Amino acid sequence: MNDDHDVTVLRLGHRPGRDERMTTHVGLTARALGADRVIMAGSARGRTDTIVDITERFGGPFAVETTEEPKRTIRDFEGRVVHLTMYGEPIQDVVDDVRADHGTGPLLVVVGAEKVPFEVYEHADYNVGVTNQPHSEVASLAVFLDRLFEGRELDREWDDPDRVVVPKATGKKVVEPDDE
Protein backbone atom coordinates (compact mmCIF):
# COMPACT_ATOMS: atom_id res chain seq x y z
CA MET A 1 0.00 0.00 0.00
CA ASN A 2 1.36 3.40 -1.02
CA ASP A 3 5.03 3.72 -0.05
CA ASP A 4 5.05 0.77 2.36
CA HIS A 5 6.87 -2.45 1.61
CA ASP A 6 4.57 -4.86 -0.21
CA VAL A 7 2.13 -7.08 1.61
CA THR A 8 1.20 -10.28 -0.25
CA VAL A 9 -1.61 -12.62 0.82
CA LEU A 10 -1.29 -16.31 -0.07
CA ARG A 11 -4.51 -18.34 -0.10
CA LEU A 12 -3.88 -22.03 0.65
CA GLY A 13 -6.07 -25.10 0.86
CA HIS A 14 -9.05 -24.03 -1.22
CA ARG A 15 -11.59 -26.85 -1.57
CA PRO A 16 -13.56 -26.61 -4.83
CA GLY A 17 -17.29 -26.22 -4.34
CA ARG A 18 -17.07 -25.63 -0.64
CA ASP A 19 -14.75 -22.63 -0.47
CA GLU A 20 -15.58 -20.67 -3.63
CA ARG A 21 -16.98 -17.59 -1.97
CA MET A 22 -14.61 -17.75 1.00
CA THR A 23 -11.66 -17.65 -1.36
CA THR A 24 -13.14 -14.75 -3.32
CA HIS A 25 -13.68 -12.91 -0.04
CA VAL A 26 -10.07 -13.55 1.01
CA GLY A 27 -8.94 -11.88 -2.21
CA LEU A 28 -11.36 -8.95 -1.97
CA THR A 29 -10.52 -8.38 1.69
CA ALA A 30 -6.80 -8.41 0.90
CA ARG A 31 -7.39 -5.74 -1.75
CA ALA A 32 -9.78 -3.56 0.26
CA LEU A 33 -7.72 -3.60 3.45
CA GLY A 34 -4.34 -2.59 2.11
CA ALA A 35 -2.52 -5.65 0.75
CA ASP A 36 -0.79 -5.25 -2.61
CA ARG A 37 -1.24 -8.72 -4.05
CA VAL A 38 -3.03 -12.02 -3.59
CA ILE A 39 -1.66 -15.37 -4.72
CA MET A 40 -4.19 -18.17 -5.14
CA ALA A 41 -2.79 -21.67 -4.70
CA GLY A 42 -3.84 -24.73 -6.68
CA SER A 43 -7.55 -25.12 -7.28
CA ALA A 44 -8.23 -21.62 -5.93
CA ARG A 45 -6.90 -20.18 -9.20
CA GLY A 46 -10.43 -20.29 -10.64
CA ARG A 47 -11.42 -17.54 -8.20
CA THR A 48 -9.22 -14.83 -9.66
CA ASP A 49 -11.75 -13.39 -12.15
CA THR A 50 -13.99 -11.64 -9.62
CA ILE A 51 -11.04 -9.98 -7.93
CA VAL A 52 -9.55 -8.79 -11.21
CA ASP A 53 -12.98 -7.49 -12.23
CA ILE A 54 -13.47 -5.57 -8.96
CA THR A 55 -9.98 -4.06 -9.32
CA GLU A 56 -10.82 -2.90 -12.86
CA ARG A 57 -14.05 -1.32 -11.69
CA PHE A 58 -13.07 0.11 -8.30
CA GLY A 59 -9.37 0.82 -8.84
CA GLY A 60 -5.93 -0.47 -8.07
CA PRO A 61 -3.13 -1.17 -7.95
CA PHE A 62 -3.78 -4.73 -6.79
CA ALA A 63 -2.17 -7.83 -8.31
CA VAL A 64 -3.82 -11.24 -8.59
CA GLU A 65 -1.54 -14.22 -9.19
CA THR A 66 -1.71 -18.00 -9.00
CA THR A 67 0.74 -20.73 -8.08
CA GLU A 68 0.89 -24.50 -8.30
CA GLU A 69 3.68 -24.54 -5.72
CA PRO A 70 2.54 -22.62 -2.65
CA LYS A 71 5.13 -24.25 -0.38
CA ARG A 72 7.84 -22.94 -2.68
CA THR A 73 6.23 -19.47 -2.58
CA ILE A 74 6.56 -19.57 1.20
CA ARG A 75 10.06 -21.08 1.23
CA ASP A 76 11.48 -18.68 -1.34
CA PHE A 77 9.76 -15.54 -0.08
CA GLU A 78 12.24 -12.73 0.53
CA GLY A 79 10.75 -11.21 3.63
CA ARG A 80 8.88 -12.25 6.75
CA VAL A 81 6.13 -14.86 6.60
CA VAL A 82 3.05 -14.58 8.83
CA HIS A 83 0.66 -17.54 9.05
CA LEU A 84 -2.76 -16.77 10.48
CA THR A 85 -3.98 -19.71 12.58
CA MET A 86 -6.14 -20.20 15.67
CA TYR A 87 -3.24 -22.16 17.18
CA GLY A 88 -0.81 -19.25 16.97
CA GLU A 89 0.37 -16.52 19.31
CA PRO A 90 -2.13 -13.77 20.18
CA ILE A 91 -2.15 -10.98 17.60
CA GLN A 92 -2.18 -8.39 20.38
CA ASP A 93 1.18 -9.76 21.62
CA VAL A 94 3.02 -9.98 18.29
CA VAL A 95 1.64 -7.38 15.92
CA ASP A 96 4.11 -4.71 17.00
CA ASP A 97 7.00 -7.02 16.11
CA VAL A 98 5.41 -7.86 12.77
CA ARG A 99 4.90 -4.17 12.04
CA ALA A 100 8.52 -3.42 12.87
CA ASP A 101 9.62 -6.17 10.47
CA HIS A 102 7.31 -4.80 7.80
CA GLY A 103 9.06 -1.47 8.20
CA THR A 104 12.20 -3.09 6.79
CA GLY A 105 10.85 -5.40 4.08
CA PRO A 106 7.92 -7.15 2.41
CA LEU A 107 5.47 -9.42 4.21
CA LEU A 108 3.75 -12.64 3.13
CA VAL A 109 0.49 -13.38 4.96
CA VAL A 110 -0.64 -17.00 4.61
CA VAL A 111 -4.31 -17.91 5.13
CA GLY A 112 -5.50 -21.49 4.88
CA ALA A 113 -8.86 -23.17 4.70
CA GLU A 114 -9.35 -26.09 7.11
CA LYS A 115 -6.14 -28.15 7.00
CA VAL A 116 -2.76 -26.50 6.65
CA PRO A 117 0.40 -28.64 6.24
CA PHE A 118 2.76 -28.64 9.18
CA GLU A 119 5.62 -27.24 7.07
CA VAL A 120 3.70 -23.97 6.87
CA TYR A 121 3.78 -23.64 10.66
CA GLU A 122 7.50 -24.38 10.59
CA HIS A 123 8.42 -22.04 7.77
CA ALA A 124 6.39 -19.13 9.13
CA ASP A 125 8.28 -16.47 11.07
CA TYR A 126 5.06 -15.80 12.96
CA ASN A 127 2.07 -18.05 13.58
CA VAL A 128 -0.57 -15.58 14.66
CA GLY A 129 -4.02 -16.14 16.17
CA VAL A 130 -6.82 -13.60 16.03
CA THR A 131 -8.24 -15.23 19.14
CA ASN A 132 -7.65 -18.96 19.67
CA GLN A 133 -11.25 -19.69 18.70
CA PRO A 134 -12.42 -21.27 15.44
CA HIS A 135 -14.01 -18.62 13.22
CA SER A 136 -12.98 -17.38 9.78
CA GLU A 137 -9.83 -16.82 7.79
CA VAL A 138 -11.51 -13.76 6.26
CA ALA A 139 -12.16 -12.29 9.71
CA SER A 140 -8.61 -13.05 10.83
CA LEU A 141 -7.13 -11.47 7.71
CA ALA A 142 -9.27 -8.35 8.16
CA VAL A 143 -8.33 -7.79 11.80
CA PHE A 144 -4.68 -8.56 11.07
CA LEU A 145 -4.44 -6.03 8.22
CA ASP A 146 -6.35 -3.35 10.16
CA ARG A 147 -3.94 -3.73 13.07
CA LEU A 148 -0.83 -4.04 10.90
CA PHE A 149 -1.64 -0.75 9.14
CA GLU A 150 -3.18 0.80 12.27
CA GLY A 151 -6.20 1.94 10.28
CA ARG A 152 -4.24 3.75 7.54
CA GLU A 153 -5.70 1.29 4.99
CA LEU A 154 -9.14 2.82 5.53
CA ASP A 155 -7.96 6.07 3.95
CA ARG A 156 -6.25 4.45 1.00
CA GLU A 157 -6.86 6.11 -2.37
CA TRP A 158 -7.35 4.12 -5.56
CA ASP A 159 -5.93 4.65 -9.03
CA ASP A 160 -8.15 4.64 -12.12
CA PRO A 161 -11.52 3.55 -10.75
CA ASP A 162 -14.50 3.47 -13.09
CA ARG A 163 -16.76 4.15 -10.13
CA VAL A 164 -16.45 5.54 -6.64
CA VAL A 165 -18.82 5.02 -3.71
CA VAL A 166 -19.51 8.22 -1.81
CA PRO A 167 -20.17 7.52 1.90
CA LYS A 168 -23.72 8.33 2.97
CA ALA A 169 -25.61 8.21 6.26
CA THR A 170 -28.55 6.57 4.43
CA GLY A 171 -28.86 5.06 0.96
CA LYS A 172 -26.36 4.53 -1.83
CA LYS A 173 -24.37 6.97 -3.91
CA VAL A 174 -22.02 5.79 -6.64
CA VAL A 175 -20.38 8.27 -9.01
CA GLU A 176 -17.95 8.20 -11.89
CA PRO A 177 -14.67 9.72 -10.76
CA ASP A 178 -15.13 12.96 -12.74
CA ASP A 179 -18.43 13.67 -10.96
CA GLU A 180 -16.81 13.84 -7.55
Add this chain to the structure above:
Amino acid sequence: MNDDHDVTVLRLGHRPGRDERMTTHVGLTARALGADRVIMAGSARGRTDTIVDITERFGGPFAVETTEEPKRTIRDFEGRVVHLTMYGEPIQDVVDDVRADHGTGPLLVVVGAEKVPFEVYEHADYNVGVTNQPHSEVASLAVFLDRLFEGRELDREWDDPDRVVVPKATGKKVVEPDDE
Protein backbone atom coordinates in the same frame (compact mmCIF):
# COMPACT_ATOMS: atom_id res chain seq x y z
CA MET B 1 -19.64 -9.80 26.24
CA ASN B 2 -19.02 -9.92 29.99
CA ASP B 3 -20.74 -6.98 31.72
CA ASP B 4 -21.32 -4.96 28.54
CA HIS B 5 -24.74 -4.44 27.06
CA ASP B 6 -25.56 -7.20 24.61
CA VAL B 7 -24.40 -7.13 21.01
CA THR B 8 -26.59 -9.11 18.60
CA VAL B 9 -25.62 -9.86 15.00
CA LEU B 10 -28.44 -10.31 12.47
CA ARG B 11 -27.59 -12.20 9.27
CA LEU B 12 -29.79 -11.14 6.34
CA GLY B 13 -30.10 -12.23 2.74
CA HIS B 14 -28.55 -15.69 2.85
CA ARG B 15 -28.74 -17.41 -0.54
CA PRO B 16 -28.92 -21.19 -0.20
CA GLY B 17 -26.04 -23.02 -1.85
CA ARG B 18 -24.05 -19.90 -2.54
CA ASP B 19 -23.68 -18.46 0.97
CA GLU B 20 -23.51 -21.54 3.23
CA ARG B 21 -19.99 -21.07 4.47
CA MET B 22 -20.16 -17.28 4.49
CA THR B 23 -23.16 -17.44 6.80
CA THR B 24 -21.45 -19.97 9.07
CA HIS B 25 -18.42 -17.68 9.20
CA VAL B 26 -20.61 -14.67 10.08
CA GLY B 27 -21.92 -16.64 13.07
CA LEU B 28 -18.52 -17.93 14.17
CA THR B 29 -16.95 -14.49 13.81
CA ALA B 30 -19.75 -12.94 15.86
CA ARG B 31 -19.09 -15.48 18.62
CA ALA B 32 -15.29 -15.30 18.55
CA LEU B 33 -15.08 -11.51 18.44
CA GLY B 34 -17.33 -10.62 21.34
CA ALA B 35 -20.97 -10.58 20.22
CA ASP B 36 -23.48 -12.29 22.51
CA ARG B 37 -25.93 -13.64 19.96
CA VAL B 38 -26.50 -14.26 16.27
CA ILE B 39 -29.91 -14.30 14.61
CA MET B 40 -30.12 -16.08 11.27
CA ALA B 41 -32.88 -14.84 8.98
CA GLY B 42 -34.99 -17.01 6.67
CA SER B 43 -33.10 -19.66 4.75
CA ALA B 44 -29.94 -19.05 6.80
CA ARG B 45 -31.55 -20.94 9.70
CA GLY B 46 -30.03 -24.18 8.36
CA ARG B 47 -26.60 -22.84 9.29
CA THR B 48 -27.11 -22.77 13.04
CA ASP B 49 -25.83 -26.29 13.81
CA THR B 50 -22.13 -25.61 13.28
CA ILE B 51 -22.23 -22.53 15.48
CA VAL B 52 -24.08 -24.32 18.28
CA ASP B 53 -21.61 -27.20 17.99
CA ILE B 54 -18.57 -24.89 18.21
CA THR B 55 -20.10 -23.15 21.25
CA GLU B 56 -20.60 -26.51 22.96
CA ARG B 57 -17.01 -27.53 22.28
CA PHE B 58 -15.15 -24.24 22.78
CA GLY B 59 -17.38 -22.51 25.32
CA GLY B 60 -20.00 -19.82 25.68
CA PRO B 61 -22.17 -18.08 26.44
CA PHE B 62 -23.29 -17.45 22.86
CA ALA B 63 -26.88 -17.65 21.65
CA VAL B 64 -27.96 -18.78 18.19
CA GLU B 65 -31.47 -17.87 17.09
CA THR B 66 -33.50 -17.74 13.90
CA THR B 67 -36.24 -15.50 12.57
CA GLU B 68 -38.67 -15.51 9.69
CA GLU B 69 -39.25 -11.79 10.14
CA PRO B 70 -35.90 -10.02 10.11
CA LYS B 71 -37.42 -6.63 9.28
CA ARG B 72 -39.52 -6.91 12.43
CA THR B 73 -36.38 -7.84 14.40
CA ILE B 74 -34.82 -4.59 13.20
CA ARG B 75 -37.96 -2.47 13.68
CA ASP B 76 -38.71 -3.76 17.18
CA PHE B 77 -35.13 -3.82 18.46
CA GLU B 78 -34.78 -1.92 21.72
CA GLY B 79 -31.42 -0.33 21.21
CA ARG B 80 -29.30 1.11 18.41
CA VAL B 81 -29.14 -0.58 15.01
CA VAL B 82 -25.90 -0.61 13.01
CA HIS B 83 -25.99 -1.77 9.38
CA LEU B 84 -22.63 -2.65 7.86
CA THR B 85 -22.55 -1.62 4.20
CA MET B 86 -19.96 -0.39 1.72
CA TYR B 87 -22.26 2.57 1.05
CA GLY B 88 -22.21 3.78 4.65
CA GLU B 89 -20.21 6.30 6.63
CA PRO B 90 -16.56 5.48 7.35
CA ILE B 91 -16.15 3.35 10.45
CA GLN B 92 -13.27 5.52 11.60
CA ASP B 93 -15.63 8.52 11.71
CA VAL B 94 -18.58 6.93 13.54
CA VAL B 95 -17.29 4.13 15.76
CA ASP B 96 -16.81 6.42 18.77
CA ASP B 97 -20.46 7.46 18.60
CA VAL B 98 -21.56 3.83 18.27
CA ARG B 99 -19.40 2.85 21.23
CA ALA B 100 -20.90 5.64 23.33
CA ASP B 101 -24.40 4.42 22.44
CA HIS B 102 -23.39 0.86 23.31
CA GLY B 103 -22.36 2.16 26.72
CA THR B 104 -26.03 2.90 27.40
CA GLY B 105 -27.86 -0.05 25.80
CA PRO B 106 -27.78 -3.06 23.50
CA LEU B 107 -26.67 -3.00 19.87
CA LEU B 108 -27.98 -4.82 16.80
CA VAL B 109 -25.42 -5.26 14.01
CA VAL B 110 -26.98 -6.14 10.66
CA VAL B 111 -24.91 -7.86 7.97
CA GLY B 112 -26.38 -8.72 4.60
CA ALA B 113 -25.29 -10.80 1.67
CA GLU B 114 -25.52 -9.09 -1.71
CA LYS B 115 -28.86 -7.25 -1.82
CA VAL B 116 -30.21 -5.56 1.30
CA PRO B 117 -33.73 -3.98 1.24
CA PHE B 118 -33.83 -0.20 1.40
CA GLU B 119 -35.87 -0.25 4.63
CA VAL B 120 -32.79 -1.61 6.39
CA TYR B 121 -30.80 1.49 5.43
CA GLU B 122 -33.67 3.65 6.66
CA HIS B 123 -34.26 1.86 9.95
CA ALA B 124 -30.58 1.70 10.86
CA ASP B 125 -29.29 4.32 13.27
CA TYR B 126 -25.91 3.94 11.62
CA ASN B 127 -25.00 2.73 8.13
CA VAL B 128 -21.31 1.99 8.50
CA GLY B 129 -18.70 1.19 5.85
CA VAL B 130 -15.45 -0.64 6.59
CA THR B 131 -13.99 1.09 3.54
CA ASN B 132 -16.31 1.92 0.65
CA GLN B 133 -14.89 -0.96 -1.36
CA PRO B 134 -16.62 -4.26 -2.12
CA HIS B 135 -15.14 -7.03 0.00
CA SER B 136 -16.75 -9.25 2.64
CA GLU B 137 -19.42 -9.00 5.29
CA VAL B 138 -17.26 -11.29 7.45
CA ALA B 139 -14.31 -8.91 7.18
CA SER B 140 -16.50 -5.90 7.91
CA LEU B 141 -18.03 -7.56 10.94
CA ALA B 142 -14.60 -8.53 12.28
CA VAL B 143 -13.11 -5.05 11.97
CA PHE B 144 -16.28 -3.48 13.36
CA LEU B 145 -16.32 -5.68 16.48
CA ASP B 146 -12.57 -5.30 17.07
CA ARG B 147 -12.93 -1.52 16.95
CA LEU B 148 -16.17 -1.44 18.94
CA PHE B 149 -14.57 -3.40 21.78
CA GLU B 150 -11.14 -1.81 21.26
CA GLY B 151 -9.50 -5.22 21.37
CA ARG B 152 -11.02 -6.32 24.70
CA GLU B 153 -12.76 -9.17 22.86
CA LEU B 154 -9.38 -10.80 22.24
CA ASP B 155 -9.00 -11.44 25.96
CA ARG B 156 -12.49 -12.80 26.48
CA GLU B 157 -12.75 -15.91 28.67
CA TRP B 158 -15.16 -18.74 27.87
CA ASP B 159 -17.44 -20.72 30.14
CA ASP B 160 -17.53 -24.53 30.10
CA PRO B 161 -15.32 -25.38 27.14
CA ASP B 162 -14.59 -29.03 26.39
CA ARG B 163 -11.30 -27.97 24.85
CA VAL B 164 -8.96 -25.00 24.97
CA VAL B 165 -6.34 -24.02 22.42
CA VAL B 166 -3.08 -22.96 24.03
CA PRO B 167 -1.25 -20.35 21.91
CA LYS B 168 2.04 -21.59 20.46
CA ALA B 169 4.78 -20.04 18.35
CA THR B 170 4.83 -23.22 16.20
CA GLY B 171 2.45 -26.17 16.00
CA LYS B 172 -0.84 -26.95 17.71
CA LYS B 173 -1.70 -27.48 21.35
CA VAL B 174 -5.24 -28.30 22.47
CA VAL B 175 -6.00 -29.29 26.06
CA GLU B 176 -9.00 -30.19 28.14
CA PRO B 177 -9.67 -27.36 30.58
CA ASP B 178 -8.46 -29.30 33.65
CA ASP B 179 -5.06 -29.84 32.02
CA GLU B 180 -4.34 -26.15 31.83
